[in-house]
Amino acid sequence: xxxxxxxxxxxxxxxxxxxxRGVAQRLGFAYLDTGAMYRAVTWxxxxxxxxxxxxxxxxxxxxxxxxxxxxxxxxxTIHADGTDVSVQIRGEDVTAxxxxxxxxxxxxxxxxxxxxxxxxxxxADGIVVEGRDIGSTVAPDAPVKIYLVADPAARAARRAAExxxxxxxxxxxxxxxxxxxxxxxxxxxxxxxxxxxxxxxxHLGLAEVVETIVGLVQEVR
Ligand code: C5P
Numbered sequence: 001x002x003x004x005x006x007x008x009x010x011x012x013x014x015x016x017x018x019x020x021r022g023v024a025q026r027l028g029f030a031y032l033d034t035g036a037m038y039r040a041v042t043w044x045x046x047x048x049x050x051x052x053x054x055x056x057x058x059x060x061x062x063x064x065x066x067x068x069x070x071x072x073x074x075x076x077t078i079h080a081d082g083t084d085v086s087v088q089i090r091g092e093d094v095t096a097x098x099x100x101x102x103x104x105x106x107x108x109x110x111x112x113x114x115x116x117x118x119x120x121x122x123x124a125d126g127i128v129v130e131g132r133d134i135g136s137t138v139a140p141d142a143p144v145k146i147y148l149v150a151d152p153a154a155r156a157a158r159r160a161a162e163x164x165x166x167x168x169x170x171x172x173x174x175x176x177x178x179x180x181x182x183x184x185x186x187x188x189x190x191x192x193x194x195x196x197x198x199x200x201x202x203h204l205g206l207a208e209v210v211e212t213i214v215g216l217v218q219e220v221r
Contacts, residue, residue: 003030004126005119005141006217007134010148011182011190012175013155015201015209019148020130022210024073027217030124031073034131034138035098037111039089040067040080042098052097059106067111069118071127090163095174099181102132108187112138126217132182135193143220145196146213152176154202 006029008020017033024031042052044065050057070077077086088094101107115138119127129138135145150158156172165171182190192198197216201209 002120003122003124004143004217004221005139006126006128006213007139007142007145007193007196008128008130008148008213009132009134009136009146009190009193009196011155011179013159014148014150015158015206016130016148018206019146019201019209019213020128021073021076022206023213023217024128026210026214027126027128028124029073029126029128030071030122031076032069032071032115032118032127032129033076033078034111034115034129034134036076036078036086036089037067037069037114038102038107039094039098040078040085041065041107041111042094042101043085043089044080045101046093046097052101055104058101058104062101062104062107062110067114069114071118071122071124073128095178099178103181103185103187105187108133112188132190133188135196136191137188140193144213144216145193146216147192147196147198148209149198149200149202151202 008016010016021031041062045052045061048061050061052058066081068079077084135142155175156168160168160171199209
């Protein structure tokens, strides 16, 4: 039987990862970070010297990249071509190049297919899947869809705290740039999916957001 899917979408720095992992841990569900998959493809393309701004070069090189996602919310892992790239994909280089790579339809096609197969093969009762297009494209039938937002200043401050960056203005600019590319691309842009519940985490703690979502799951499950 297919697992219960909780879709968590939203812009960069809205707290998706901590929230999605927290919900999965509370419910004993698996966890899939689809952003890590786009990042891992980007890492592999950069390794190969592919120009990430050249959509046809990206489309040509991407199918050879082998991505394997771990689904343990306590210790998520991601491998590209057999290498654990969990640390490398958080670097500035990957962060700066991932959004252009994610606009390429061939890349999205490959990863959406892979994401659906991870969901279908999930051994847990449910899976929390985070990204930009989960409720709209990857799992449009998900019984619970969350659209997580937060004020830009709150998002930049959180992201800077995570990465240890002291340049909050630079972090804010980098988030705004990714949001712009992610929201305006033609292929499954970041958008509020039909039937999603919007949660603004600007003034909420992580535990409150997690409990709100756990409550929504328990209502429909
Ligand atoms: O979530 P995270 O910030 O790690 O995602 C990195 C990038 O991957 C996003 O800025 C976006 O360009 C892309 N992405 C996407 N669709 C998803 C998840 C991530 O396009 N489902």
